[in-house]
Structures are given as C-alpha cells and as structure tokens.
Amino acid sequence: xxxxxTAVALAVGVVGVFAAPGTxxxxxxxxxxxxxxxxxCPMHPEVTDTRPSACPKCKMKLVKK
Numbered sequence: 001x002x003x004x005x006t007a008v009a010l011a012v013g014v015v016g017v018f019a020a021p022g023t024x025x026x027x028x029x030x031x032x033x034x035x036x037x038x039x040x041c042p043m044h045p046e047v048t049d050t051r052p053s054a055c056p057k058c059k060m061k062l063v064k065k
Contacts, residue, residue, distance in 0.1 A: 038065045 039062035041047040041055035053062055 039063060040065045 037050060039049045039052050041058065041060055041062055043060055044055055044057050047055050047057060047062070048065075049062055052064075054060065055062060
C-alpha cells in the first residue's frame, strides 16, 4: 500500500513539475512586462503612470522610463 502511495505521489509531482512551467511562464512574463512599463514626465519626475498619457502639470507627453 505504501509503495502505491509513493508511486502516485511521485507521478503527480513529476507531472506538476514538467507540465506547469510551459503553460504559465508565457502568461507570467507578459504580465510582468506590462507591469514593468512606467511612464514619467521629463519635467516632473514625480508624475508617473502605467500608460502613455500627458502630465497634468505641464501637459507634456509622458515618456517610458
């Protein structure tokens, strides 16, 4: 009985290790790239945004940092 439980646990572990990274790594890297994009005003570095827009203080275009 213990041998069967060990074999099942080992099989589940092996499948989990080899199956999961291929499916989640692409989605994770895409979301990290989106989250890493920060746009900042050249004149007011304290003004930041996660998308390209205009600075509310001087109306200049925010640039990618």
